[in-house]
Amino acid sequence: MRNCKDHKTCINEALIKAETICKQKGVKFTKLRKQVLKLIWKSHSYVKAYDLLEELKKIDSSAKPPTVYRSLDFLIDNGFIHKVQSLNAFVACTHPQEHKECYFLICKNCKSIEECCSEKISKVMNSEATRNNFNTNQVTLEISGICQECIN
Amino acid sequence: MRNCKDHKTCINEALIKAETICKQKGVKFTKLRKQVLKLIWKSHSYVKAYDLLEELKKIDSSAKPPTVYRSLDFLIDNGFIHKVQSLNAFVACTHPQEHKECYFLICKNCKSIEECCSEKISKVMNSEATRNNFNTNQVTLEISGICQECIN
DNA sequence: AAATGAATGTTATAATATAACATAATTAAT
DNA sequence: ATTAATTATGTTATATTATAACATTCATTT
Ligand SMILES: [Zn+2]
Ligand SMILES: [Zn+2]
Ligand SMILES: [Zn+2]
Ligand SMILES: [Zn+2]
Numbered sequence: 446m447r448n449c450k451d452h453k454t455c456i457n458e459a460l461i462k463a464e465t466i467c468k469q470k471g472v473k474f475t476k477l478r479k480q481v482l483k484l485i486w487k488s489h490s491y492v493k494a495y496d497l498l499e500e501l502k503k504i505d506s507s508a509k510p511p512t513v514y515r516s517l518d519f520l521i522d523n524g525f526i527h528k529v530q531s532l533n534a535f536v537a538c539t540h541p542q543e544h545k546e547c548y549f550l551i552c553k554n555c556k557s558i559e560e561c562c563s564e565k566i567s568k569v570m571n572s573e574a575t576r577n578n579f580n581t582n583q584v585t586l587e588i589s590g591i592c593q594e595c596i597n
Numbered sequence: 598m599r600n601c602k603d604h605k606t607c608i609n610e611a612l613i614k615a616e617t618i619c620k621q622k623g624v625k626f627t628k629l630r631k632q633v634l635k636l637i638w639k640s641h642s643y644v645k646a647y648d649l650l651e652e653l654k655k656i657d658s659s660a661k662p663p664t665v666y667r668s669l670d671f672l673i674d675n676g677f678i679h680k681v682q683s684l685n686a687f688v689a690c691t692h693p694q695e696h697k698e699c700y701f702l703i704c705k706n707c708k709s710i711e712e713c714c715s716e717k718i719s720k721v722m723n724s725e726a727t728r729n730n731f732n733t734n735q736v737t738l739e740i741s742g743i744c745q746e747c748i749n
Numbered sequence: 750a751a752a753t754g755a756a757t758g759t760t761a762t763a764a765t766a767t768a769a770c771a772t773a774a775t776t777a778a779t
Numbered sequence: 780a781t782t783a784a785t786t787a788t789g790t791t792a793t794a795t796t797a798t799a800a801c802a803t804t805c806a807t808t809t
Contacts, residue, residue, distance in 0.1 A: 473806090475756070494796065509759070514797065519756095530682040531737045533765095533796065550731045561729065569721045570740070577713065578745035579702045585683045587737040588722070593730035625775085627787070646765070661790070666766065671787095685765065685796095 456486040459537065463525050466542055472523060480504060481516035482537070485526055490556045491534040529558065531587045536560070546570065546584050552592035559592070608638040611689065615677050618694055624675060632656060633668035634677055634689070642708045643686040681710065683739045688712070698722065698736050704744035711744070 449455040463482055467474035484500050485492055494513050501508040517535055520526040524541045528534075529549060536549070539560050546567045550559045566586070574581045601607040615634055619626035636652050637644055646665050653660040669687055672678040676693045680686070681701060688701070691712050698719045702711045718738070726733045 473756080477757075507758070510797070511759085511799090512757075515757080530739070548725075550726075550729055553734065559729070561725070563721075563725055565721050566725060569715075569717050573700075573713070573715055573718060574702075574740065574742070577702055577711070578748065579740065580743040580748055581740055582705065582742035583740070585737060585739040585741070587682070588726065588731065588733055588735070589737070590726070590734035591732040596730065596732055625787080629788075659789070662766070663768095663790085664788075667788080 452487075452489070456483060459486050462541065466525075467523070470523065472519075477512065478516050478519055481513065482520055482525055485520075485535060486537045488537075491529050491532060491536040491551075491558050493534050497535070527560070529587060530585050531589065546586075548586035548588060550592065551587060551589045552595055553589055554591055554595040557592055557594070604639075604641070608635060611638050614693065618677075619675070622675065624671075629664070630668050630671055633665065634672055637672070637678055637687060638689045640689075643681050643684060643688040643703075643710050645686050649687070679712070681739060682737050683741065698738075700738035700740060702744065703739060703741045704747055705741055706743050706747040709744055709746070 460479060460483060463479070464474050480501065481497065484497055494510075494517065497517075498508060498510060498513045501513060505512075517526065517528075521528060521535075524538060526535050526537055527547075527549075529536055529551070532551070536558050540562075544562045547560050547562045548566060550561060552558070570581070570584060570586075612631060612635060615631070616626050632653065633649065636649055646662075646669065649669075650660060650662060650665045653665060657664075669678065669680075673680055673687075676690060678687050678689055679699075679701075681688055681703070684703070688710050692714075696714045699712050699714045700718060702713060704710070722736060722738075723733070
């Protein structure tokens with residue numbers, strides 16, 4: 446996402462993929478939900494709910510908080526976006542349906558956010574949970590710092 | 598903390614420890630800050646800021662949101678408590694000054710929360726960050742699920 | 750065509766957190 | 780000791796994030 450060459454194509458591919466997944470799952474990818482996902486994808490970074498609401502109002506002036514939050518809920522539930530807990534923000538998922546335990550690298554400098562997967566981390570996390578007799582349901586792993594680009 | 602035999606002693610030890618650390622660091626462990634830390638410790642679980650405010654009001658009726666949030670900030674900055682990002686809540690640190698990268702096991706059923714450390718996790722996290730040329734500053738790792746006690 | 754359920758519209762408000770400025774208490778400098 | 784500077788707290792107001800509750804519209808099924 447960060448290094449995409451043509452972000453418009455990138456967005457369109459994501460929307461088509463979402464459409465396909467929704468069809469498979471038998472859930473409705475309504476105009477509103479599509480618009481919200483598109484707005485989130487438009488950002489190369491994370492977005493805040495109320496910023497999203499402002500954007501949405503430009504398209505449909507009657508949009509209100511529940512309009513946004515319901516769509517966000519749908520998109521989260523179906524794996525098209527993630528909530529970034531430490532920022533109260535939302536980010537497009539770069540590989541829906543393909544992963545379970547991902548983590549985020551959040552650059553405090555350029556506000557970029559990268560979604561990463563790692564077998565290693567998943568394994569260690571599982572072994573830790575097992576060691577504690579804990580039945581894991583959801584993992585939140587958010588790493589804040591300075592990204593590659595901003596270090597140099 | 599969860600399995601302490603005498604929570605009053607447990608709280609007192611934590612407060613004395615905090616006092617000592619503050620002296621060492623040359624920061625002020627004021628009456629207010631101590632009260633707030635005590636209130637957080639009183640809970641065997643996590644606490645919400647506004648619940649804390651209600652408790653504080655019983656001691657000092659003039660307490661207001663900034664009263665609580667400032668104390669929380671101090672306690673977080675000095676490592677006596679942690680913020681649980683996925684719950685917008687706060688939890689006492691069970692081993693201040695002794696750790697860097699901890700994680701939390703949060704039981705959705707009994708609302709217990711356990712702070713755990715793991716060399717393994719720290720190592721894997723460091724290697725992942727290195728692999729991504731990422732300069733880690735802060736790690737948020739919160740695992741939600743069902744705890745040992747609640748599974749049985 | 751009617752009934753059902755899902756999605757959206759709408760109003761209101763809850764829950765979480767901070768900005769900005771005033772005052773008090775502590776510490777440092779004169 | 781007195782003043783100045785710094786830090787902490789008090790106070791008012793408001794920003795930000797999120798949901799409850801109920802009405803209406805839309806899509807799907809009968
Ligand atoms: Zn994802
Ligand atoms: Zn960066
Ligand atoms: Zn801790
Ligand atoms: Zn439990």
